[in-house]
Amino acid sequence: MKVALLLGIIVVAICLVQADAGYSHLSSFIKRLNAQRTSKASSILAKLKKKAEDYFKNKGYTKHESKSKESEDESVDESYESFESEEESQNQSEDVDGTLDTLYDELCSAKCQKNDLLCKRVLYKYVRPLCRYKDASKAVYALRHKIGCINMAYRVKLICRVSKKSSGCKYAKKVKAFCDAGKNEDASTTSSTTSSTTSPTTSPTTSATTSPTTSATTSSTTSATTSSTSTPMTTTFDPFCDSFTGICRGSCQSDETDFDTCDNGERCCVAGV
Structure with missing residues (x-):
């Protein structure tokens, strides 16, 4: 009886030792597996980060631009407000300074870097159509009387929000400055147009109404009417x-x-x- 009890104790002890060894082996195996998973996940994350950096680099962005949206919006608003204040005070700035011809020459000679897609987009949308006219006064007339200058300030803000370091932001500001520089052109054109259109219309009418006979009145009136209607409208x-x-x-x-x-x-x- 004592021998059987002794043998039972020995068997239980051996089982406990084996169980402890098995637990140790299992624990080390789990640790190695976790380490492998961690290293594999780290390598995958590193590859994804590298791909993301390469993608944004090809798009023309830099690491310094990967900040929070709130701070980016605030910085863009501040830069745009500073641009407006510079424009109003007429400071010597490469973005807004210069006459109409100077701005036109600068815009038509604009070039973009190879990976600056935003700059290429701005040149395609706003700058290249202006350079077809080969003349600053014709270009500013077309730009201000059509869609080009409508909400241009808002468009500049959106463009510069994408990337302030892109040349597209600078050229968009120059297009806005070109729009603003054309205001004087519009004022002079309007004044000359009104002076030229009001003067010839009064003289035939007065001469027609002061004519002594009815036939002369009708003939002069009809001639004035036909001459005015025959003038082609622009x-x-x-x-x-x-x-x-x-x-x-x-x-x-x-x-x-x-x-x-x-x-x-x-x-x-x-x-x-």
């Missing part, structure tokens, strides 16, 4: 497509032959005024 034309909708706006002149195709298939005039 029809507006579309220098380039609507940059947002891709639709032509306005109508071409009758002798216009140089056209460009919009996104929806319509044609727009692109030649001079």
Whole structure:
């Protein structure tokens, strides 16, 4: 009886030792497995991070631009407000300084870096259509009387929000400065147009009404009417497509032959005024 009890104790002791060894082996195996998983996950994350950095680098972004959205928006607002204050005070800045011809020459000679897609987009949408006119006064007329200058300040803000370090932000500001520089052109054009249109209309009317006979009155009135109606009205034309909708706006002149195709298939005039 004592021998059997002794043998039972020995068997239990051996089982406990084996169980402890098995637990130790299992524990070390789990640790090795976790280490392998951690290293594998780290390598995958490193590869994904490398791919993301390469992607944004090809898009023209840098690591310094990967900050929080709130701080980015605040910095963009501050930069845009500073740009507006510089424009109003007429400081010597490469973005807003210069006459109409100077700005036109700078825009038409603009170039983008190889990976700066935002800059290429700005040149395609806003700058290249202006350079088709080969003249600053014609270009500013087309830009201000069509879709080009509408909400341009808001567009500059959106463009610079994407990337302030891109040349597209700088060229967008120059396009806005070109719009603002054309305000004086509009004022002088309006004054000369009103002075030229009001003077010839009064003299035939007064001469017609002061004529002594009824026949002379009718003849002079009809002649003045036919001469005024025979004058061709200056029809507006579309220098380039609507940059947002891709639709032509306005109508071409009758002798216009140089056209460009919009996104929806319509044609727009692109030649001079």
